[in-house]
Amino acid sequence: MKRRHVLGTLAAAAALSQAPLAQAQETIVIGFGGGLTGYLAYYDGLVLNGAQMAVDEINAAGGIAGKYMIDFQVKDVRSEAAAAAVAGNELVAAGAVALISPCDADPAIAFAQPAQAAQIPVIAPCASTPVLFAAVGDYTFQTYTADNLQAAVSAKYARERGYANAYILISPDTPYTEKLPLYFADAFQKMGGALVGQGTYAFGQQDFSAEVTNIKALDPQPDVIMTSAYEPDFPAFIKQLRAAGITTPVIGSDGIDSGTTLALGEIAEGVVFTTGGFPAPGSDLEAFYKAYVARYGGAIETDVAPFAAVAHEAVMTLAKAIEAAGSTEGAAIRDALAAMTDFKGVTGSTVALNTPNNVALRDVALVRVTGGAKEHLGNMQPAAADVPAP
């Protein structure tokens, strides 16, 4: 087995020890394509590290079911769809039995297409837009907390709090900032709520006075404002919202699961957001985060995110599927993945992949900003019927 790392984690990775080679009968290739350079480097770097940890654990334990050692082949797709297509083809040609895809939709689609054609399953552990099934086909699986899943949970939370009227703020600049609030509105209305208004912003917009004025003029007034804006837009928006005297509760999504939100102080007090997981004391996720920073360095608060855990889990899911299938044949692994109902990995959440679009049904963490810190309100898994169709 080779050691692999991105430039930034060279020192940490150099400290790794070689895994002992166990007495397995067979070596199988699991391919990884990620944007290790370019705009995806932050996300795909986390995914690579998490997946690598899982591979090392499996190999150290003698392989999948004591039978298959993993040859983990890594390709940098440089955050480009064209390079991702080449990497996907190369990994298929290298005989990969399964692939882990890049985070963003277009490189992921280009990467997964050759695998779909060759009937090799692909897991996307951090793409949150539920698009792969429709764009590529039934050999793709998305295991992160998808946008529509987060929206179902925030809608459920809002309805449980008794909010009847909602306002959403969207930006058409990315699918994440556009579709997630729309999914929320969809779920919220299905649960008996009403949408009373919708605002639009552009990335980097400094002035939200028009949106704030519109919110103020709404009749009936919204009980809750939902947006998937993140920095610098979210801080700008909420500052101007609160400055205008509007105290309506605000729900966000995992884009604001960062130190910036906490640094807003009093203004962000009470903001609730959904996210991929919360490392509550004593939780499985906390244990994984500790192992992660022990291996790659950094701090739990700043240098690791749920993507890494979901990536770890994705490799474990594959191992489980291969074990269940008793085969490394693509169709058999795919069927085993699609039959999975309650897999449990380092995130601590059960993961079901027997869903209409192969998008994982799993826990979403609800977090509230309280006294300048993150307060875990709990994890919630929506009913499959409550998740808006992609």
Place this chain on the structure above:
Amino acid sequence: MAASTHAARAARDLRGAAFLVAPLALVAIATAAAGDPAWTQTVVNFFVALTAVVGIGIYVGNAGIVSFGHTCFMALGGYLSAILTVAPNFKAGNLPGLPAFLAVVELPLPLSLAFVVLGVGLVAGLTGMVIARLDGAAASIATLGLLVIVYNVLIGAREITRGSQAFYGIPITVGVWTAFAAAAVAIVLARVFRGSSIGLELRATREDEPAAGAVGVRAVPRRWSSWLLSAMVAAVAGALYAHFLGVITPKAFYFHLTFALLAMLIVGGMASVSGAVAGAVLVTVLIEALRRLEEGFAIGSLAVPPVFGLTVVGLGLAILLVMYRRPQGLLGFAEIEELVAPAASPHVAPGPLPRVEAAGALVAEGIGRSFGGLRAVDGVDLRLATGEIVGLIGPNGAGKSTLLGLISGVLRPDAGRVTLDGVDATDWPAWRMARRGLGRTFQNIRLFRNLSVHENVEVAARRSGLDAGPLLAQFGLDALAHRPAGTLAYGPQRRLEIARAVALAPRFLLLDEPAAGMNETESDALLDDLRRLRDETGIGLLVIDHDLRLIMRLCDRVVVLDRGQVIAEGPPAVVQKDPAVIEAYLGRAHRPTEPNSEG
């Protein structure tokens, strides 16, 4: 004769294109034979990028203006072709805003490409009407603005584009042959355009726009044509990109791709088609080599661990190195065949000079021009008939060069009128003056420095229908014909500038300080040349110079200008003794220096 030179030029350009296309054909054949999907993908990717880079080079290389905007034409091409080719049931679910006729069509790729060329051509034609009017940094920034606008329109028009979401489901119909064919066609088009009269004239404006104007070249329409053609080629590249990946997003055609393609073009050398090809080849080969290294390798027992990022860092370093060693790119201004087999410059028999048949005159009546409070030229009457040599002298700052600018259409007079053979030419721009028979040279030599000596003359000769070779021989420049003009010594540069003006077959020729920097011997030779030129052609010559010895021996008539006004006029012998002239020249030392408006 014209038809045969056209054919010869086309043959030369096609031969040049063959130099580039042949090795690419071998790559395509080898790829098709090998049939390895990953390698095929890499090669198709290369051909698509090559098509785009060659397309961008049609504008950037010939106009000398860096465009950040051509990826927007790729985006438009990609999206238009995607919309035309995806299945109607996909459109019903994903593109609800499509007009009915677009919602039901499902075209095959070749037909779709035809619409892409027409549709994007229309957009380019319209945007080019604005952008072609700009040059230099203003044009570059305008292209950047265009990119940003198109990007945001594609995101905003989500009812027909899926906005920022991935547009998937595009039929994957581009393989190695289609991509190779597109690249080959792009190369042939680019070579033929570069060598065409439009391309040559555009390259002349790239080198020196005022000098190009002085041989009758209008920059704006030339830039527009290259903008249109390059946009069409880029659009096809964008469509191929969509049909080989099957998925596009607006951000795939944004800054990242823009800079990746420009890096290829600039590294290879943006001024030639071969440079564009060389850049695409070099960058692709580097990426492919480095990315294999970065995945880790073993030399004997020494295992080198993978270091991701090596590709990007290594590529950056390679680009830096090339730019440091060769700032004009790998190939500079040359095409590959010019480097591999440099053309000889055989001696050519001097041909006859153009002959002025009908007599006429260039006349300025009471013309004037102010710059702020300074009346640089004030009510000057000047008449230059065909077949005569008139000298224009005066102390520094007298307004001589301004007067020349007013007569030649570079500057607009604010009083008086100019007539050319009796036709009012007061408001004619420089290029029209040139086309109607007025040639000129410049005080500080203005050659098309990176064009060959032959091309410098050919820009003008193609317009007049003259043959450049024999004309060069007339000026003793035939042996230097294939040298870049900027590499000539001073004397030959002066001769070349005159030869270029004569190649226009002008009726009148304005020479601004032709003897500047010459010693007595050179100046005597110039005198003989100019007199012979007049005798053989019948061109009317207006000569500005400070070399009074030359002026007095050369000219039939001398006009003396001081402080913007004519203070004396007549045969040299008479003017020489005029007290006002003596005072203007000698008195200059006793008066404070006047602002110099000749600059």
